[in-house]
Amino acid sequence: MRLGRSAWWIAPGMVSLALFAFLLTRVDSDAAGRAYAAYGGVYIIASLLWLWLVENRAPDRWDMIGATMCIVGAGVILLAPRSAL
Template sequence: MPTIAAYLGAALAEIAGCFAFWAWLRLGRSALWILPGMVSLALFAFLLTRVESAAAGRAYAAYGGVYIAASLAWLWQVESVAPDRWDLLGAVICLTGAAIILYGPRPA
């Protein structure tokens, strides 16, 4: 699985899983929201292992930038709150850092 697809799938799964708990604990939804939330979080963990990286810590660090950008997309699409310019600037900075971590030259 290509790295970008793994990261995007993992981000969607993590955000959806965490949002299920948010809905239950903060929005007063049924505790049954926990079940799909747990499945989604398990999918997140699985997808993150599909990232093409020899080191888990490096894969997780680069994922952080993708997670931040995906969270802002969730904010906009699911919660109907448009990110402001500071959100977008922060996401660009984080994605730049993620790309440097993931694709920077490494000694052989």
């Protein structure tokens, strides 16, 4: 593999992705789109942690600024007060 590691490194990621996909199927359909926004935030954090901890490359300023913008956006989608229609 690219970093000289075994292909078994893929297994935890695949299990995590499958578990999260399963959990998304358990969300009420009215809020499924918002659940995908939460997934986006989780994916971004996991990707930067992978970059830092597995690939030994610290996220730079632009990575952190972009991630912060996305997490704030996901927070607005998930937590904004909504009126009943």
